[in-house]
Amino acid sequence: SVFLLMEWAYTGSNMKSKHEVQRLVDNVICAPNFKSEDLRNFNITRETARLDATDVANAERQSVDGWYHASIHIPSPKERTKYGSERDAPHFR
Structure with missing residues (x-):
């Protein structure tokens, strides 16, 4: 070996x-x-094609500069305000 x-x-x-x-x-x-x-x-050709197919599927979320685009929600609670849970706090979108 x-x-x-x-x-x-x-x-x-x-x-x-x-x-x-x-x-x-x-x-x-x-x-x-x-x-x-x-x-x-x-087979390197087959496996490369499989990886490329994965890249194409992910391309919808990725721009030409390599960044991924996605919607996220960030909890942004107000100072001195209590919330029952993180989900109850206001979210920045």
Whole structure:
């Protein structure tokens, strides 16, 4: 396994730094929920398309500058006024 990893690290793209290879091992391969059998039929093109489809679904809420747009309600209680709950306080919209 170590040989295969090192061979991969030193072949192909030269964009794989030692830090990135270590991160792959620590955060992916050695992750407690990592299952190599999940990669048996892995296809990068298919998985990239799935991620892109998720991005398209989220694009409605995201503008070109990367910010997400959503409606929120912020409780804004008045000073020296008691409310039964946060829900009862006036909300800024």
